Amino acid sequence: MTRKQKRLSVILAGLAFLGAAAGLTFYALGQKASYFYMPADLATASVPPGQRIRLGGLVEKGTIVRGQGATVAFSVTDKQKSVKVTYTGILPDLFREEQGVITEGAFGPDGVFVADSVLAKHDERYMPKEVADGLKAKGVWQESTSQ
Amino acid sequence: MVETGHFALVLAFALSLVQMLVPLVGARTGNQRLMAVGGPVTVTGFALTALSFAALASAYAGSDFSVASVWENSHSLQPMIYKITGTWGNHEGSMLLWVLILTFFGALVAVFGNNLPASLKANVLAVQGMIGAAFFLFILATSNPFLRLNPAPIEGRDLNPILQDLGLAIHPPMLYLGYVGFSICFSFSVAALIEGRIDASWARWVRPWALVAWMFLTGGIAMGSYWAYYELGWGGFWFWDPVENASFMPWLAGTALLHSAIVMEKRSALKIWTLLLAILTFSLSLLGTFLVRSGVLTSVHAFATDPTRGVFILCILTLFIGGSLALFALRASRLTAGGLFHPISREGALVLNNLFLTTATATVLVGTLYPLALEALTGGKISVGAPFFDLTFGPLMLPLLAIVPFGPLLAWKRGDVIAASQRLMAAFALAIAAVLVTGLFVDGASVFAALGVGLAVWLVAGALTDLAVKSGAGSVPPVVMLRRFAGLPRSVFGTALAHLGLGLTLLGIVGTLCFGTEKILSMHPGETVELSGHTLRFEGLTPQKGPNFTEDRGRFLLLSDGNADGEITSAKRFYPVRQTVTTESGIRTLGLSQLYLSLGDENKDGSVVVRLWWKPLVTLIWGGGLVMMAGAAMSLLDRRLRVGAPAKRRKPAAALASPT
Numbered sequence: 001m002t003r004k005q006k007r008l009s010v011i012l013a014g015l016a017f018l019g020a021a022a023g024l025t026f027y028a029l030g031q032k033a034s035y036f037y038m039p040a041d042l043a044t045a046s047v048p049p050g051q052r053i054r055l056g057g058l059v060e061k062g063t064i065v066r067g068q069g070a071t072v073a074f075s076v077t078d079k080q081k082s083v084k085v086t087y088t089g090i091l092p093d094l095f096r097e098e099q100g101v102i103t104e105g106a107f108g109p110d111g112v113f114v115a116d117s118v119l120a121k122h123d124e125r126y127m128p129k130e131v132a133d134g135l136k137a138k139g140v141w142q143e144s145t146s147q
Numbered sequence: 148m149v150e151t152g153h154f155a156l157v158l159a160f161a162l163s164l165v166q167m168l169v170p171l172v173g174a175r176t177g178n179q180r181l182m183a184v185g186g187p188v189t190v191t192g193f194a195l196t197a198l199s200f201a202a203l204a205s206a207y208a209g210s211d212f213s214v215a216s217v218w219e220n221s222h223s224l225q226p227m228i229y230k231i232t233g234t235w236g237n238h239e240g241s242m243l244l245w246v247l248i249l250t251f252f253g254a255l256v257a258v259f260g261n262n263l264p265a266s267l268k269a270n271v272l273a274v275q276g277m278i279g280a281a282f283f284l285f286i287l288a289t290s291n292p293f294l295r296l297n298p299a300p301i302e303g304r305d306l307n308p309i310l311q312d313l314g315l316a317i318h319p320p321m322l323y324l325g326y327v328g329f330s331i332c333f334s335f336s337v338a339a340l341i342e343g344r345i346d347a348s349w350a351r352w353v354r355p356w357a358l359v360a361w362m363f364l365t366g367g368i369a370m371g372s373y374w375a376y377y378e379l380g381w382g383g384f385w386f387w388d389p390v391e392n393a394s395f396m397p398w399l400a401g402t403a404l405l406h407s408a409i410v411m412e413k414r415s416a417l418k419i420w421t422l423l424l425a426i427l428t429f430s431l432s433l434l435g436t437f438l439v440r441s442g443v444l445t446s447v448h449a450f451a452t453d454p455t456r457g458v459f460i461l462c463i464l465t466l467f468i469g470g471s472l473a474l475f476a477l478r479a480s481r482l483t484a485g486g487l488f489h490p491i492s493r494e495g496a497l498v499l500n501n502l503f504l505t506t507a508t509a510t511v512l513v514g515t516l517y518p519l520a521l522e523a524l525t526g527g528k529i530s531v532g533a534p535f536f537d538l539t540f541g542p543l544m545l546p547l548l549a550i551v552p553f554g555p556l557l558a559w560k561r562g563d564v565i566a567a568s569q570r571l572m573a574a575f576a577l578a579i580a581a582v583l584v585t586g587l588f589v590d591g592a593s594v595f596a597a598l599g600v601g602l603a604v605w606l607v608a609g610a611l612t613d614l615a616v617k618s619g620a621g622s623v624p625p626v627v628m629l630r631r632f633a634g635l636p637r638s639v640f641g642t643a644l645a646h647l648g649l650g651l652t653l654l655g656i657v658g659t660l661c662f663g664t665e666k667i668l669s670m671h672p673g674e675t676v677e678l679s680g681h682t683l684r685f686e687g688l689t690p691q692k693g694p695n696f697t698e699d700r701g702r703f704l705l706l707s708d709g710n711a712d713g714e715i716t717s718a719k720r721f722y723p724v725r726q727t728v729t730t731e732s733g734i735r736t737l738g739l740s741q742l743y744l745s746l747g748d749e750n751k752d753g754s755v756v757v758r759l760w761w762k763p764l765v766t767l768i769w770g771g772g773l774v775m776m777a778g779a780a781m782s783l784l785d786r787r788l789r790v791g792a793p794a795k796r797r798k799p800a801a802a803l804a805s806p807t
Contacts, residue, residue, distance in 0.1 A: 036528035090747035
């Protein structure tokens with residue numbers, strides 16, 4: 001190979017490498033990113049069981065049921081619809097009724113959302129931004145819930 | 148005192164305007180006197196910023212609640228250490244710390260840069276002045292920490308309980324030393340572009356700064372990771388949270404910069420690329436500042452959200468990144484390109500390193516910004532977490548780690564892969580042995596876990612092989628070898644230590660992720676639980692009172708053969724001022740591994756939810772970071788890297804006499 005061809009092949013190899021990395025990135029964005037939904041959104045969007053999503057809303061009043069061991073069941077609501085959620089583990093310190101939460105997990109075949117993580121904002125003054133935006137969009141936002 | 152601090156800050160802003168204009172004009176017109184203005188102005192600016200910071204810190208230490216920022220983030224009952232660290236545990240104070248460190252680095256260049264060409268020094272200080280001016284203006288206009296309240300409240304609203312921890316004393320200052328340290332590399336790059344001249348000595352000036360920044364950034368990230376690990380009570384050490392990524396991206400780019408600067412210094416090649424990397428690294432630091440401080444992300448780091456701040460930082464970001472890249476586009480072609488080289492060589496290996504690291508930086512950047520872009524454009528909300536990064540970042544890192552041991556063993560100009568491979572035979576055999584031992588004898592080891600352990604051992608053994616080979620192992624008698632070992636350049640030790648630390652961190656990650664176990668259960672007092680051969684007995688909850696909190700402290704006895712062999716306590720803390728509950732996790736270190744315990748809610752029947760983890764080798768994750776820092780420090784001590792021209796000896800008195 002001449003010097004020029006050598007250089008060209010190095011550059012082509014580099015470009016192929018970058019192309020592969022870019023392809024992988026876009027594939028991963030399509031497959032591995034989890035979308036955020038509020039309960040009412042789920043009526044229109046079809047989320048198959050097993051697909052990871054993030055579900056956000058308020059913890060509905062009077063729905064927290066502590067079961068066997070460390071399993072907890074509660075409902076997440078956006079004041080229009082609500083979704084049953086089960087979670088095994090330690091709930092965040094700020095988890096309580098009427099508090100904004102984001103749960104991450106997937107629907108089981110029985111339509112109950114099985115969460116493997118529950119996030120509540122670590123500050124009593126704010127709720128998760130996604131939840132606040134969602135409630136505002138649905139017109140059920142009350143300034144008092146945020147302060 | 149508070150007003151003094153305020154005035155000092157305004158004066159520092161005014162001086163930064165002088166600093167950005169006068170030396171620049173001086174360098175342009177070749178006026179020595181104008182250029183010489185840069186040094187004293189920079190040092191004075193630093194002194195004023197330090198005064199301003201001290202004023203704020205003393206307001207915090209003295210619980211002066213007439214200052215709005217103190218009122219919002221402090222409380223008279225807080226322990227003194229948290230009163231002081233609370234100075235930067237809020238948006239305004241942390242920005243002041245940011246500029247304090249920026250001016251500190253500027254002053255270091257002013258004081259120790261006597262052997263820089265006058266025009267280069269003037270331009271560097273001018274660019275530092277521009278960055279300073281932008282951030283001083285940002286603080287004064289949108290985030291003034293010195294605003295007063297009238298009437299003054301009697302009591303403060305307390306520091307966020309999560310931040311009431313020693314981690315706040317270490318993590319932010321270290322991280323900022325790293326983030327902002329890269330501003331020097333940025334300023335050198337922009338100065339080189341302004342001058343239209345760049346040579347190998349430029350790399351010799353830039354590399355120590357990059358090393359210092361990299362060292363602190365490594366420490367800051369490791370400390371942040373450990374802090375999140377023990378404070379949040381989730382047992383995780385890395386969450387691929389956008390805020391973490393914000394600090395990780397400059398680290399990746401900075402690592403690439405360190406390596407390409409070596410090529411530039413030694414072989415006078417990759418000049419333009421190194422310069423671009425220096426610009427990109429600091430741009431990523433600025434991006435990190437924007438992501439964390441603007442409030443576009445919800446996290447513990449986003450203290451208060453105020454849209455004007457976000458827009459302001461975005462403007463700074465656009466100005467500096469856009470400006471420097473535009474300058475690069477205009478001027479880069481004027482710089483003389485470096486020489487070509489053979490792909491199989493030390494410099495070829497370093498280029499490969501750069502290719503992997505910058506691509507990895509790009510995937511992290513896409514994963515971090517894509518959700519923000521999508522939300523801004525379509526309103527759709529997605530989260531990109533570990534599954535994304537496992538699929539993109541992982542495949543890029545694994546081959547890079549696999550080829551790390553080859554790099555230092557290849558010669559400059561024309562390397563010999565076969566010879567390097569022969570030297571690495573022992574390391575390779577060790578790695579294979581590690582894979583086999585793990586796969587065959589460790590319970591529950593997957594193929595992936597065994598390969599992970601093998602890769603980590605490969606890195607560690609490879610780093611040691613490098614030292615052994617360079618000491619002449621196998622070809623000279625042991626006495627000569629020891630003498631050669633002691634006489635190796637410090638930068639060789641630095642490289643070996645940094646690569647060894649990388650291997651240790653990887654071993655910790657593989658150990659924790661692949662061999663860790665966990666249990667979630669509810670326990671009554673007196674009950675025992677067993678996890679991976681460790682037995683714990685729950686002794687019950689006792690209420691206790693701290694200075695500004697009350698807590699329920701759960702005591703667990705670690706039993707061995709029925710006898711108590713130490714205890715673990717974990718607590719639920721309640722901070723009445725903020726009406727906040729936090730979990731204090733209980734950790735016991737056993738060798739390199741840890742038992743991690745986190746207390747949950749109390750059930751109606753008196754039992755308590757407990758989450759227990761066994762984390763094998765977990766301490767190596769951060770220990771490896773410390774070893775990497777030691778490697779950077781070792782490289783900094785290398786004679787050839789002493790800041791400035793190697794032949795010239797600086798008079799120490801001249802440096803000390805400067806009024807800092």
